[in-house]
Amino acid sequence: MRYSAFALxxxxxxxxxxxxxxxxxxxxKPVYDVVIVGGGHGLAAAYYLAKQHGITNVAVLEKSYLxxxxxxxxxxxxxxxxxxxxxTDFYERSMQLWKGLTRELNFNTMxxxxxxxxxxxxxxxxxAYARRGNAMRLSGVDAELLTRDQVREHLPFAxxxxxxxxxxxxLMQRRGxxxxxDAVVWGYARGAxxxxxxxxxxxxxxxxxxxxxxxxxxxxxxGYIGASKVGLAVAGNSSRVAALAGLRLPIEAHVIQAFVTExxxxxxxxxxxxxxxxxYVSQSDKGGLVFGGDLDGxxxxxxxxxxxxxxxxxxxxxxxxxxxxxxxxxxxxxxLVDMSMDGSPIIDKTDIAGLYLNCGWNYGGFKATPxxxxxxxxxxxxxxxxxLIRPFRLDRxxxxxxxxxxGSGAQPNLH
Amino acid sequence: xxxKCPYCGERDLGEFTYLGAADLKRPDPSSAGxxxxxxxxxxxRENPAGPLAELWYHGGGCRSWLRVVRDTRNHEIxxxxxxxxxxxxx
Numbered sequence: 236m237r238y239s240a241f242a243l244x245x246x247x248x249x250x251x252x253x254x255x256x257x258x259x260x261x262x263x264k265p266v267y268d269v270v271i272v273g274g275g276h277g278l279a280a281a282y283y284l285a286k287q288h289g290i291t292n293v294a295v296l297e298k299s300y301l302x303x304x305x306x307x308x309x310x311x312x313x314x315x316x317x318x319x320x321x322x323t324d325f326y327e328r329s330m331q332l333w334k335g336l337t338r339e340l341n342f343n344t345m346x347x348x349x350x351x352x353x354x355x356x357x358x359x360x361x362x363a364y365a366r367r368g369n370a371m372r373l374s375g376v377d378a379e380l381l382t383r384d385q386v387r388e389h390l391p392f393a394x395x396x397x398x399x400x401x402x403x404x405x406l407m408q409r410r411g412x413x414x415x416x417d418a419v420v421w422g423y424a425r426g427a428x429x430x431x432x433x434x435x436x437x438x439x440x441x442x443x444x445x446x447x448x449x450x451x452x453x454x455x456x457x458g459y460i461g462a463s464k465v466g467l468a469v470a471g472n473s474s475r476v477a478a479l480a481g482l483r484l485p486i487e488a489h490v491i492q493a494f495v496t497e498x499x500x501x502x503x504x505x506x507x508x509x510x511x512x513x514x515y516v517s518q519s520d521k522g523g524l525v526f527g528g529d530l531d532g533x534x535x536x537x538x539x540x541x542x543x544x545x546x547x548x549x550x551x552x553x554x555x556x557x558x559x560x561x562x563x564x565x566x567x568x569x570x571l572v573d574m575s576m577d578g579s580p581i582i583d584k585t586d587i588a589g590l591y592l593n594c595g596w597n598y599g600g601f602k603a604t605p606x607x608x609x610x611x612x613x614x615x616x617x618x619x620x621x622x623l624i625r626p627f628r629l630d631r632x633x634x635x636x637x638x639x640x641x642g643s644g645a646q647p648n649l650h
Numbered sequence: 651x652x653x654k655c656p657y658c659g660e661r662d663l664g665e666f667t668y669l670g671a672a673d674l675k676r677p678d679p680s681s682a683g684x685x686x687x688x689x690x691x692x693x694x695r696e697n698p699a700g701p702l703a704e705l706w707y708h709g710g711g712c713r714s715w716l717r718v719v720r721d722t723r724n725h726e727i728x729x730x731x732x733x734x735x736x737x738x739x740x
Binding site: 472474475483484485486487488532533534535536537541542543546576632633645646647648 | 651662663664667668670671689692693694695696697698699702704720722723724725
């Protein structure tokens with residue numbers, strides 16, 4: 236059913252008995268044209284496969300319930316403030332898709348382009364941010380370098396004269412912001428389902444059937460499912476799943492933590508990042524401050540972090556905003572990230588015919604969801620990458636064509 | 651997570667810095683297959699979900715490099731030793 240103000244009114248007046256489930260609970264069929272593993276980017280890919288390529292005999296397999304993985308564990312930020320050409324263009328495409336997503340999906344994804352401020356604290360950092368802003372503008376992405384006084388207008392309560400980290404200004408992308416991540420899952424699931432895609436929850440892939448270098452299907456916890464093409468979109472667990480098909484990847488699994496405080500009145504209007512440590516924050520519509528920091532820094536599949544990072548993030552937050560000191564933290568949690576060896580994603584074919592890879596999302600997974608889904612659908616349908624994702628090839632490591640946004644080399648915990 | 655350093659005893663995670671998998675062998679640059687071997691050494695990782703031998707630096711203590719076997723599924727530490735044997739040559 237289509238959601239509208241009229242449907243809301245009608246159902247409100249008739250006891251809300253007319254609503255139907257947003258997607259069907261499916262039993263797996265024996266064979267599909269395309270099986271996509273992973274109910275995050277995979278849902279978006281299935282949606283665009285059906286919508287843009289007319290391929291609807293598709294199943295999306297999710298090992299738990301929809302939204303249980305990284306797509307429900309991130310801090311909901313969207314932005315396209317990258318430095319390197321391959322990344323800037325790709326994330327900008329994602330921003331374009333975010334902008335129209337609510338209308339596209341007929342589902343309120345609560346896209347809020349509230350602006351993102353990357354605060355800087357020294358002259359060299361100003362230069363680095365100015366360079367990044369200029370690179371963005373050359374690619375047609377909005378960026379503004381704010382003076383200290385301009386930042387004060389946005390964040391009057393920040394500690395501008397902190398002895399160690401005084402605020403000198405900020406790089407601002409006004410179109411950056413937040414999107415409600417659960418709604419993205421549900422919206423894409425509903426859109427894909429409406430076009431005939433089967434969404435199969437609680438279905439974990441346990442193996443691949445590969446004959447003469449071509450994928451034939453996947454073994455799952457709910458039995459064998461045949462498929463002409465299989466797409467892997469399981470960032471966080473990519474190495475594990477790819478190993479089932481005999482592939483090794485230039486990826487380490489790491490853990491990153493996030494936090495939410497008790498709800499307070501509107502305080503922080505934007506997404507703000509601290510430039511001298513590891514802290515970023517936005518305020519949810521419910522009033523809680525959603526914040527996080529950097530990786531814990533060691534390989535992990537545990538979906539939980541450790542206390543030194545909690546302390547580090549809290550210190551960073553208070554150096555920027557001392558007035559947060561008395562807020563109580565309601566929850567903290569962690570998600571797994573595929574840290575690739577250059578800090579940029581991989582969307583490519585593999586040496587196994589019919590097996591496609593979408594992984595290595597580092598910190599960029601959520602904000603990439605629409606563009607990643609669109610590009611992955613194109614790759615699976617056409618068996619050829621679109622121009623947008625040519626820089627994300629798997630063989631770039633062997634060829635030396637890295638996309639190393641931070642220039643920190645093959646040390647994933649430094650990206 | 652706490653790591654039991656052979657010199658300092660059980661210490662808080664905040665004192666340690668992580669490098670990565672311990673058993674990567676730097677290939678011989680003069681060997682025939684060196685480019686492929688270096689690609690493998692620099693970029694490819696087993697990234698197991700389970701026990702992993704790793705290098706940790708005890709910068710907040712004795713400043714030794716440690717070889718720690720840790721289960722990546724639950725952070726349980728199986729064994730800790732010095733990265734190079736005591737008194738051993740580099």
